[in-house]
Amino acid sequence: xxxxxxxxxxEKICETNDAKEKQKNWNIAFGLQEVDNLxxxxxxxxxxxxNIIGNKSYEIVEEELSxxxxxxxxxxxxKKEKQADEVSVRxxxxxxxxxxxxxxxxxxxxxxxxFEGIDIGINEKYIGNFRDYxxxxxxxxxxxxxxxxxDYSMIEETLQYDFKEEExxxxxTMTDDxxxxxxxxxxxxxxxxxxxxxxxxxxxxxxxxKYLISKGFNVNNDLFKDNSLYFRNALVKANYSNIAKGIEExxxxxxxxxxxxxxxxxxxxxx
Numbered sequence: 001x002x003x004x005x006x007x008x009x010x011e012k013i014c015e016t017n018d019a020k021e022k023q024k025n026w027n028i029a030f031g032l033q034e035v036d037n038l039x040x041x042x043x044x045x046x047x048x049x050x051n052i053i054g055n056k057s058y059e060i061v062e063e064e065l066s067x068x069x070x071x072x073x074x075x076x077x078x079k080k081e082k083q084a085d086e087v088s089v090r091x092x093x094x095x096x097x098x099x100x101x102x103x104x105x106x107x108x109x110x111x112x113x114x115f116e117g118i119d120i121g122i123n124e125k126y127i128g129n130f131r132d133y134x135x136x137x138x139x140x141x142x143x144x145x146x147x148x149x150x151d152y153s154m155i156e157e158t159l160q161y162d163f164k165e166e167e168x169x170x171x172x173t174m175t176d177d178x179x180x181x182x183x184x185x186x187x188x189x190x191x192x193x194x195x196x197x198x199x200x201x202x203x204x205x206x207x208x209x210k211y212l213i214s215k216g217f218n219v220n221n222d223l224f225k226d227n228s229l230y231f232r233n234a235l236v237k238a239n240y241s242n243i244a245k246g247i248e249e250x251x252x253x254x255x256x257x258x259x260x261x262x263x264x265x266x267x268x269x270x271x
Contacts, residue, residue: 002030002198005052010085012163015057015058015096016096016132017054018263019052019053019054022051022052022092023052024221025091025092025095025096025211026048026051026052026092027221027222028090028091028095028209028224028225029087029088029089029091029092029095030045030048030084030088030093030225031224031225031226031227031228032202032206032224033084033087033088033202033204033228034228034229035077035201035202035205035228035229036117036199036201036202037080037230038081038083038084039080039084040084040085040088041066041081041082041084041085042084043065043085044065044084044088044089047064047065048088049059051092058089058093058259061089061256062077062089062093065085065086068069068158069085070084071081071158079119083119083120086118087115087118087202090113091114091202091206093211094110094113094114094206094210095206098210100210100212100213100214101213101256102163102167103163104156104160104162104163104190104195107190107195107203107204108129108130108205108209109128109158109197110203110207110210111127111128111204112127112128112194113128114199114202114203114206115127115128115199116119116128120198120199122197122198123196123197126196126197126198129196130152130155130156130196131152131155131194131195131196131197132152133152134149134152135149135194135197136149137149139236139240141233141236141271142240145240145242146249147192147236147239147240148192148239149192149193149194150193150194152194154197155193159190159193159195162189162190163188163190164184167249169182171215176263179262180255180258180259180262180263181251181253181255183212183262184251184254184255185240185251187204187208187235187254188235188238188239188251188254189259191204191205191239192235192239193236201231201232201235204235205231209221209224212262217262218262219261219262220260220261220262220264224261230257230269230270230271233253233271234253234254234256234271235259237249237251237252237253237254237271238250238251238253256268256269257269
Protein backbone atom coordinates (compact mmCIF):
# COMPACT_ATOMS: atom_id res chain seq x y z
CA UNK A 1 0.00 0.00 0.00
CA UNK A 2 2.78 2.45 0.97
CA UNK A 3 4.62 1.72 -2.27
CA UNK A 4 1.43 2.34 -4.27
CA UNK A 5 0.73 5.64 -2.53
CA UNK A 6 4.18 6.97 -3.37
CA UNK A 7 3.35 6.68 -7.07
CA UNK A 8 0.33 8.94 -6.82
CA UNK A 9 1.16 12.47 -7.89
CA UNK A 10 -0.81 15.66 -8.17
CA GLU A 11 -1.17 16.91 -11.70
CA LYS A 12 -0.88 20.56 -12.63
CA ILE A 13 -3.97 21.92 -14.35
CA CYS A 14 -2.94 22.84 -17.88
CA GLU A 15 -4.74 24.02 -20.96
CA THR A 16 -6.98 21.31 -22.39
CA ASN A 17 -6.12 19.73 -25.73
CA ASP A 18 -9.75 18.80 -26.33
CA ALA A 19 -10.94 20.83 -29.33
CA LYS A 20 -14.60 20.25 -28.46
CA GLU A 21 -14.11 21.59 -24.95
CA LYS A 22 -12.22 24.59 -26.31
CA GLN A 23 -15.02 25.28 -28.78
CA LYS A 24 -17.59 25.01 -26.00
CA ASN A 25 -15.69 27.46 -23.78
CA TRP A 26 -15.25 29.99 -26.58
CA ASN A 27 -18.94 29.71 -27.44
CA ILE A 28 -19.86 30.46 -23.83
CA ALA A 29 -17.38 33.35 -23.67
CA PHE A 30 -18.71 34.96 -26.84
CA GLY A 31 -22.33 34.27 -25.93
CA LEU A 32 -22.05 35.92 -22.52
CA GLN A 33 -20.95 39.18 -24.14
CA GLU A 34 -24.49 39.56 -25.47
CA VAL A 35 -25.66 40.28 -21.92
CA ASP A 36 -24.22 43.76 -22.50
CA ASN A 37 -24.90 43.83 -26.25
CA LEU A 38 -21.24 43.20 -27.03
CA UNK A 39 -19.76 41.10 -29.83
CA UNK A 40 -16.17 39.98 -30.38
CA UNK A 41 -14.11 41.32 -33.26
CA UNK A 42 -13.35 39.27 -36.35
CA UNK A 43 -9.73 39.14 -35.22
CA UNK A 44 -10.75 37.66 -31.87
CA UNK A 45 -12.85 35.02 -33.62
CA UNK A 46 -9.84 34.18 -35.79
CA UNK A 47 -7.58 33.83 -32.72
CA UNK A 48 -10.18 31.62 -31.06
CA UNK A 49 -10.25 29.35 -34.10
CA UNK A 50 -6.44 29.12 -33.99
CA ASN A 51 -6.66 28.13 -30.33
CA ILE A 52 -9.34 25.50 -30.95
CA ILE A 53 -7.28 23.69 -33.59
CA GLY A 54 -4.22 23.81 -31.35
CA ASN A 55 -2.11 26.39 -33.19
CA LYS A 56 -2.07 28.94 -30.37
CA SER A 57 -2.27 28.60 -26.58
CA TYR A 58 -4.45 30.83 -24.42
CA GLU A 59 -1.35 32.81 -23.42
CA ILE A 60 -0.35 33.39 -27.05
CA VAL A 61 -3.90 34.39 -27.94
CA GLU A 62 -3.91 36.87 -25.07
CA GLU A 63 -0.50 38.24 -26.05
CA GLU A 64 -1.38 38.63 -29.73
CA LEU A 65 -4.68 40.27 -28.87
CA SER A 66 -2.86 42.78 -26.64
CA UNK A 67 -0.32 43.50 -29.39
CA UNK A 68 -3.12 43.93 -31.91
CA UNK A 69 -4.78 46.66 -29.87
CA UNK A 70 -1.49 48.30 -28.89
CA UNK A 71 -0.67 49.09 -32.51
CA UNK A 72 -4.12 50.45 -33.32
CA UNK A 73 -4.89 54.16 -33.44
CA UNK A 74 -6.74 54.82 -30.18
CA UNK A 75 -9.38 56.81 -32.07
CA UNK A 76 -10.13 53.91 -34.38
CA UNK A 77 -10.56 51.21 -31.74
CA UNK A 78 -14.07 49.86 -31.27
CA LYS A 79 -14.13 49.94 -27.47
CA LYS A 80 -17.09 47.56 -27.22
CA GLU A 81 -15.33 44.97 -29.36
CA LYS A 82 -12.12 45.43 -27.39
CA GLN A 83 -13.91 44.78 -24.11
CA ALA A 84 -15.69 41.74 -25.56
CA ASP A 85 -12.39 40.37 -26.88
CA GLU A 86 -10.42 40.83 -23.67
CA VAL A 87 -13.15 39.49 -21.39
CA SER A 88 -13.79 36.51 -23.66
CA VAL A 89 -10.18 35.32 -23.36
CA ARG A 90 -10.38 35.60 -19.59
CA UNK A 91 -13.65 33.67 -19.45
CA UNK A 92 -12.15 30.84 -21.48
CA UNK A 93 -9.14 30.62 -19.16
CA UNK A 94 -11.39 30.53 -16.08
CA UNK A 95 -13.58 27.79 -17.59
CA UNK A 96 -10.50 25.75 -18.49
CA UNK A 97 -9.22 25.88 -14.90
CA UNK A 98 -10.87 23.09 -12.90
CA UNK A 99 -10.06 24.63 -9.51
CA UNK A 100 -13.02 26.15 -7.64
CA UNK A 101 -13.80 27.62 -4.23
CA UNK A 102 -17.35 28.14 -3.06
CA UNK A 103 -17.66 31.41 -1.16
CA UNK A 104 -18.44 35.06 -1.79
CA UNK A 105 -14.73 35.93 -1.80
CA UNK A 106 -14.36 33.76 -4.92
CA UNK A 107 -17.13 35.81 -6.51
CA UNK A 108 -15.01 38.93 -5.91
CA UNK A 109 -11.97 37.22 -7.40
CA UNK A 110 -13.85 36.29 -10.58
CA UNK A 111 -14.90 39.91 -11.00
CA UNK A 112 -11.24 40.94 -10.69
CA UNK A 113 -9.99 38.23 -13.05
CA UNK A 114 -12.55 39.17 -15.66
CA PHE A 115 -12.32 42.95 -15.62
CA GLU A 116 -9.07 44.13 -14.07
CA GLY A 117 -7.47 46.72 -16.36
CA ILE A 118 -10.55 46.90 -18.58
CA ASP A 119 -12.72 50.00 -18.89
CA ILE A 120 -16.20 48.93 -17.78
CA GLY A 121 -17.39 52.36 -16.74
CA ILE A 122 -16.45 52.37 -13.08
CA ASN A 123 -13.40 53.41 -11.09
CA GLU A 124 -10.60 50.83 -11.14
CA LYS A 125 -10.77 50.60 -7.33
CA TYR A 126 -14.14 48.85 -7.65
CA ILE A 127 -12.82 46.05 -9.84
CA GLY A 128 -12.89 42.99 -7.62
CA ASN A 129 -14.36 44.99 -4.75
CA PHE A 130 -17.90 45.55 -3.59
CA ARG A 131 -19.57 48.87 -4.33
CA ASP A 132 -19.85 51.47 -1.55
CA TYR A 133 -22.84 53.25 -3.05
CA UNK A 134 -26.41 52.31 -3.91
CA UNK A 135 -27.61 51.72 -7.47
CA UNK A 136 -30.65 51.54 -9.71
CA UNK A 137 -30.88 50.48 -13.36
CA UNK A 138 -33.56 51.18 -15.94
CA UNK A 139 -34.61 47.80 -17.30
CA UNK A 140 -36.10 47.56 -20.82
CA UNK A 141 -37.87 44.33 -19.82
CA UNK A 142 -39.60 46.35 -17.06
CA UNK A 143 -40.42 49.30 -19.33
CA UNK A 144 -37.73 51.39 -17.70
CA UNK A 145 -38.37 50.50 -14.07
CA UNK A 146 -35.70 49.09 -11.75
CA UNK A 147 -35.53 46.25 -9.30
CA UNK A 148 -34.39 46.92 -5.74
CA UNK A 149 -30.75 45.97 -5.33
CA UNK A 150 -29.16 45.36 -1.93
CA ASP A 151 -28.08 48.31 0.17
CA TYR A 152 -24.30 48.58 -0.16
CA SER A 153 -23.88 48.48 3.62
CA MET A 154 -25.45 45.01 3.68
CA ILE A 155 -23.68 43.39 0.71
CA GLU A 156 -21.15 41.29 2.60
CA GLU A 157 -23.56 40.14 5.30
CA THR A 158 -26.23 39.27 2.74
CA LEU A 159 -23.84 37.23 0.60
CA GLN A 160 -22.49 35.44 3.65
CA TYR A 161 -26.05 34.41 4.54
CA ASP A 162 -26.89 33.31 0.99
CA PHE A 163 -23.73 31.23 0.65
CA LYS A 164 -24.22 29.64 4.06
CA GLU A 165 -27.78 28.68 3.15
CA GLU A 166 -26.56 27.10 -0.07
CA GLU A 167 -23.77 25.20 1.68
CA UNK A 168 -26.39 23.51 3.85
CA UNK A 169 -28.37 22.13 0.91
CA UNK A 170 -28.37 18.37 0.32
CA UNK A 171 -28.92 18.01 -3.41
CA UNK A 172 -28.49 14.23 -3.32
CA THR A 173 -31.79 13.91 -1.42
CA MET A 174 -33.76 16.28 -3.67
CA THR A 175 -36.00 15.57 -6.62
CA ASP A 176 -35.08 17.22 -9.91
CA ASP A 177 -37.78 19.82 -9.39
CA UNK A 178 -36.49 20.61 -5.90
CA UNK A 179 -32.95 20.99 -7.24
CA UNK A 180 -34.06 23.44 -9.90
CA UNK A 181 -36.15 25.47 -7.47
CA UNK A 182 -33.30 25.68 -4.98
CA UNK A 183 -30.76 26.75 -7.60
CA UNK A 184 -33.15 29.42 -8.84
CA UNK A 185 -33.40 30.81 -5.32
CA UNK A 186 -29.62 30.86 -4.80
CA UNK A 187 -28.74 32.37 -8.18
CA UNK A 188 -31.56 34.89 -7.97
CA UNK A 189 -30.52 35.95 -4.47
CA UNK A 190 -26.84 36.55 -5.16
CA UNK A 191 -27.61 38.37 -8.41
CA UNK A 192 -30.16 40.62 -6.65
CA UNK A 193 -27.43 41.72 -4.24
CA UNK A 194 -25.58 43.15 -7.26
CA UNK A 195 -22.38 43.50 -5.23
CA UNK A 196 -20.43 45.23 -7.99
CA UNK A 197 -20.89 48.60 -9.63
CA UNK A 198 -20.95 46.95 -13.07
CA UNK A 199 -20.72 43.51 -14.66
CA UNK A 200 -22.73 41.54 -12.13
CA UNK A 201 -24.43 39.25 -14.65
CA UNK A 202 -21.31 38.04 -16.45
CA UNK A 203 -19.57 37.51 -13.10
CA UNK A 204 -22.57 35.62 -11.68
CA UNK A 205 -22.91 33.47 -14.81
CA UNK A 206 -19.27 32.36 -14.70
CA UNK A 207 -19.42 31.65 -10.98
CA UNK A 208 -22.61 29.59 -11.40
CA UNK A 209 -21.08 27.66 -14.30
CA LYS A 210 -18.11 26.74 -12.14
CA TYR A 211 -20.31 25.91 -9.16
CA LEU A 212 -22.62 23.59 -11.10
CA ILE A 213 -19.70 21.74 -12.63
CA SER A 214 -18.07 21.38 -9.20
CA LYS A 215 -21.29 19.78 -7.90
CA GLY A 216 -21.30 17.24 -10.72
CA PHE A 217 -24.29 18.61 -12.62
CA ASN A 218 -24.47 17.75 -16.31
CA VAL A 219 -24.53 21.25 -17.78
CA ASN A 220 -25.80 22.02 -21.28
CA ASN A 221 -23.39 24.87 -21.96
CA ASP A 222 -25.14 25.89 -25.17
CA LEU A 223 -27.75 27.57 -22.99
CA PHE A 224 -25.36 30.27 -21.82
CA LYS A 225 -24.02 30.58 -25.36
CA ASP A 226 -27.39 31.14 -26.99
CA ASN A 227 -29.52 32.64 -24.21
CA SER A 228 -27.35 34.90 -22.07
CA LEU A 229 -29.67 37.91 -22.47
CA TYR A 230 -32.67 35.74 -21.62
CA PHE A 231 -30.79 34.61 -18.50
CA ARG A 232 -30.34 38.21 -17.37
CA ASN A 233 -33.94 39.16 -18.09
CA ALA A 234 -35.14 36.07 -16.24
CA LEU A 235 -33.14 37.23 -13.22
CA VAL A 236 -34.77 40.64 -13.47
CA LYS A 237 -38.23 39.07 -13.53
CA ALA A 238 -37.31 36.86 -10.59
CA ASN A 239 -36.48 39.90 -8.48
CA TYR A 240 -39.08 42.48 -9.48
CA SER A 241 -42.30 43.14 -7.63
CA ASN A 242 -44.71 46.05 -7.62
CA ILE A 243 -47.65 45.48 -5.32
CA ALA A 244 -49.46 48.60 -6.50
CA LYS A 245 -49.47 47.16 -10.03
CA GLY A 246 -50.24 43.63 -8.86
CA ILE A 247 -46.84 42.29 -9.92
CA GLU A 248 -45.10 39.58 -7.86
CA GLU A 249 -41.57 38.21 -8.23
CA UNK A 250 -41.71 35.51 -10.91
CA UNK A 251 -39.05 32.79 -11.08
CA UNK A 252 -40.90 30.88 -13.82
CA UNK A 253 -38.57 32.10 -16.58
CA UNK A 254 -35.46 31.37 -14.56
CA UNK A 255 -36.77 27.91 -13.74
CA UNK A 256 -37.32 27.15 -17.44
CA UNK A 257 -33.74 28.20 -18.15
CA UNK A 258 -32.33 25.87 -15.49
CA UNK A 259 -34.60 23.01 -16.59
CA UNK A 260 -33.11 23.29 -20.06
CA UNK A 261 -29.61 23.79 -18.68
CA UNK A 262 -29.55 20.81 -16.32
CA UNK A 263 -32.44 18.49 -17.21
CA UNK A 264 -32.32 18.61 -21.00
CA UNK A 265 -35.81 20.04 -21.33
CA UNK A 266 -36.83 22.11 -24.35
CA UNK A 267 -38.76 24.97 -22.78
CA UNK A 268 -39.21 27.86 -25.19
CA UNK A 269 -37.03 30.58 -23.72
CA UNK A 270 -38.84 33.75 -24.61
CA UNK A 271 -39.82 36.75 -22.49
